[in-house]
Amino acid sequence: MGLVRAPRSIAAAALALGLAGSACIGTTPEEEAADRAGPDDGDEGPTHRPGQPCLACHGADYTPGGQVFAVAGTVYLRADDDRGLRGAHVEITDDDGAVLDVVTNETGNFMISVGGGGGQEDGWLRAREAPVFPLTVRVYRGDGEQPMRSVIHREGSCAVCHSRDGVGAVSVGKVFLEREP
Amino acid sequence: MRRLLAGLAAALALGSAACAYDDPGMVPLDQLDQQAFTRDVQPIFEARCATLDCHGVEGRPLRLYAETGLRLRDDLRDLPMTDEEVIANVRSAEGVDPGARPDLNLILRKPLAEAAGGVQHEGGDLWLSRDEPQAACVVAWLAGQSELDAVRDACIRAGTEVALPPPPE
Numbered sequence: 001m002g003l004v005r006a007p008r009s010i011a012a013a014a015l016a017l018g019l020a021g022s023a024c025i026g027t028t029p030e031e032e033a034a035d036r037a038g039p040d041d042g043d044e045g046p047t048h049r050p051g052q053p054c055l056a057c058h059g060a061d062y063t064p065g066g067q068v069f070a071v072a073g074t075v076y077l078r079a080d081d082d083r084g085l086r087g088a089h090v091e092i093t094d095d096d097g098a099v100l101d102v103v104t105n106e107t108g109n110f111m112i113s114v115g116g117g118g119g120q121e122d123g124w125l126r127a128r129e130a131p132v133f134p135l136t137v138r139v140y141r142g143d144g145e146q147p148m149r150s151v152i153h154r155e156g157s158c159a160v161c162h163s164r165d166g167v168g169a170v171s172v173g174k175v176f177l178e179r180e181p
Numbered sequence: 182m183r184r185l186l187a188g189l190a191a192a193l194a195l196g197s198a199a200c201a202y203d204d205p206g207m208v209p210l211d212q213l214d215q216q217a218f219t220r221d222v223q224p225i226f227e228a229r230c231a232t233l234d235c236h237g238v239e240g241r242p243l244r245l246y247a248e249t250g251l252r253l254r255d256d257l258r259d260l261p262m263t264d265e266e267v268i269a270n271v272r273s274a275e276g277v278d279p280g281a282r283p284d285l286n287l288i289l290r291k292p293l294a295e296a297a298g299g300v301q302h303e304g305g306d307l308w309l310s311r312d313e314p315q316a317a318c319v320v321a322w323l324a325g326q327s328e329l330d331a332v333r334d335a336c337i338r339a340g341t342e343v344a345l346p347p348p349p350e
Contacts, residue, residue, distance in 0.1 A: 149348065
């Protein structure tokens with residue numbers, strides 16, 4: 001049985017599809033987000049990259065950082081501080097009423113992974129179960145308290161909406177505990 | 182060529198027919214009540230929909246501005262909503278499902294549980310029933326019925342449900 005030659009129009013369509021397909025091969029949005037974080041500052045582990053969107057490298061869909069976090073971020077004493085705040089509690093209440101309370105480490109970082117026994121160390125809470133969105137959040141330390149006014153519907157990286165670059169149309173600024181010095 | 186033109190004409194006619202809508206329950210897009218929106222609907226949208234990780238994102242369907250979410254300009258952060266932002270939200274709401282009957286509008290059906298007649302929604306089920314005060318309040322606004330007594334009760338209850346914590350001192 002001889003081979004049937006495809007008409008030119010079919011061949012052209014196949015070529016066009018191939019070219020269109022090749023345009024899709026490249027950097028994924030997740031990879032782009034991770035690239036925007038830039039090179040690491042030499043520090044490693046739970047204290048690294050304070051103020052950056054943690055799930056860019058620690059998300060469920062793209063995990064060059066190795067560990068997947070459900071929620072992670074950085075807390076500052078005041079909105080214009082450069083260094084994060086150690087010892088701040090981040091209390092997260094999920095849609096089922098479960099409460100997770102994690103304490104920030106020396107750079108102000110906290111992170112919550114899932115599948116652990118519920119213990120925490122160095123800002124890292126290993127929760128038994130994933131929190132169910134939407135989440136209600138408050139930050140507190142001693143007598144100071146700052147409730148988050150809106151809920152979190154889906155974003156696990158605090159820094160996506162709380163940019164360390166300050167406030168603007170798409171950012172409410174850093175997560176902070178006190179408004180005034 | 183004639184066949185092609187005839188086909189195009191038929192397609193255009195069908196498209197126009199699909200847009201023609203004379204249901205008495207529908208309020209023309211330019212007549213939705215902006216004042217009622219600000220009073221009744223914006224607080225619901227702000228608390229349930231307009232966060233920066235959901236509809237507070239430029240380019241998303243039902244893009245919404247909110248005091249605690251997306252702002253129209255950088256310098257508006259921490260300030261009350263502006264008229265310009267409110268109008269933009271009304272226009273955005275109008276554009277979600279133009280021509281739809283209020284009780285079938287995707288603004289209701291997206292956050293409504295599928296068991297109650299809703300459709301798939303990335304943000305999950307916000308309302309389990311059409312009778313929930315927030316749902317009833319939004320539908321009444323779409324229907325131009327925000328001032329009815331029964332609706333006022335629903336909207337007041339909805340407003341209590343979605344009240345946000347006060348701004349930081």
